[in-house]
Amino acid sequence: MPEHQDQIVANFNPFSKLSMPTTHQFIFEPLIIFNTLQNNKPEYRLAVHYRLDKDLKGISFTLRKGVKWSDGTPFTADDVLFSFSLTKQRPDLDANAIYQWIDYVEKRGSHEVYIKLKKPNALVAYTLVLQPIVPKHQWENVKDITTYTNAHPIGTGPFTEISHMDDEEYVQCANPYYWQADQRHIDCLRYPKVSNNEEFIRRIANGEFDWSGSFIPDIDRRYASFSPNFKYWLPPASNISIMFNFKTANPEIRDVFSNVQFRRAVSMSIQRQLLIDIAAFGQGEPSRYASGVSPQFKTGLIRSAQKNTCRS
Structure with a gap:
């Protein structure tokens, strides 16, 4: 289950920006x-x-x-x-x-x-x-929390035991006292170091990883086509926005930028599908809403609105 990581360091301090990605939720559960x-x-x-x-x-x-x-x-x-x-x-x-x-x-x-x-x-x-x-x-016995790496963590999460750690990977295994052990169907997580996107694509295409998250250009050709068992899921929460800076000291240009018709013209001139095809290799679709909310949220938002309407 890799993410891009330049180095593997035994840092499982949930207050540190340098902690390993499996620190939160896997070791330290939230309320x-x-x-x-x-x-x-x-x-x-x-x-x-x-x-x-x-x-x-x-x-x-x-x-x-x-x-x-x-x-x-x-x-x-x-x-x-x-x-x-x-x-x-x-x-x-x-x-x-x-x-x-x-x-x-x-x-x-x-x-x-x-x-x-x-x-x-x-x-x-x-x-x-x-x-x-x-x-x-x-x-309560830690003197300096900012420098504390917590190499031997104590947590309530499903995977708290660091059984192996070297420069290339670490292995994080089951918490023997986990309160929801009957819902945990694997014994350990193996977290390999992956330095860049090309390495990630090569290794995931070779079937080295069971689960991961990263952008793969042309994902059907470069990943899914290699095996019927290679699946992927695109979450509805991903949005890419282009934000124009309309602020300027020039009063004439500022008047133009403040004109609603001009702003609409700029919006209409943007070839959204072309941007998606070039930048995201066709993975995505243009937003149909001024809010920028992904169309994939449509079903959930409608259900939520219907539920709230019924309550009122």
């Missing part, structure tokens, strides 16, 4: 994953429920019981409380600007956490679940 491909349906992980206050100034997370860290230590609200406190104490760790919303975080029992907000926010759950949740009993 919730909001599935963007299913209208942000909540997929509950370390949490089993969340509830917003009526005034939208607070949110409660009910945590999953029976979860253990990969060293056998029980997962509790103390771990969540501690994890949020790290980013409060170290703003440089707050990569998702979570604390711009948080007033305070408190524990309400062994498996519930309440977060008081500085101001109302109906969508704050989507931001808060980006907070990495780490084991307090390990990380």
Whole structure:
């Protein structure tokens, strides 16, 4: 399951920009994953429920019981409380600007956490679940989190055990205490180093990888045609946009750029299909909507709108 990676380094620190791609979710699970491909349906992980206050100034997370860290230590609200406190104490760790919303975080029992907000926010759950949740009993002893590589991670995710690591690949194996082990159907993940796109295309065409994600030009000819077992999927979330800079100090040109008819003419002159054929080897289709939303979202958006209409 490769991505482009110039070097393999034993860095599994979820607060580090240099951590390996299998750090998040495979080792450190979030409270919730909001599935963007299913209208942000909540997929509950370390949490089993969340509830917003009526005034939208607070949110409660009910945590999953029976979860253990990969060293056998029980997962509790103390771990969540501690994890949020790290980013409060170290703003440089707050990569998702979570604390711009948080007033305070408190524990309400062994498996519930309440977060008081500085101001109302109906969508704050989507931001808060980006907070990495780490084991307090390990990380409270870390002196410098920014330089800590966490080479021997302790997590709650499905694959936490680093069984092999060298310059060319690493192998990440099953968490012996994973709470959803019955849903895990493989024992280990092998993550090889792939330095560039040409190497990736050559190796995936040779059948070296079971699962990966990357752009393959002319994918039917250069990949799918080699074997009936070579499958691919294009997600609806990929958009390529051309943004024009209409800002100028010249008042005459600025007037032209501000003219709606001129902007429409520019838009109509762009040969969208030609751009797709050249730049993306025909993989894609022109957007039919001013919003830029991919046509592949059409079915899901219609269902969502119908559901909301029925509720109202």
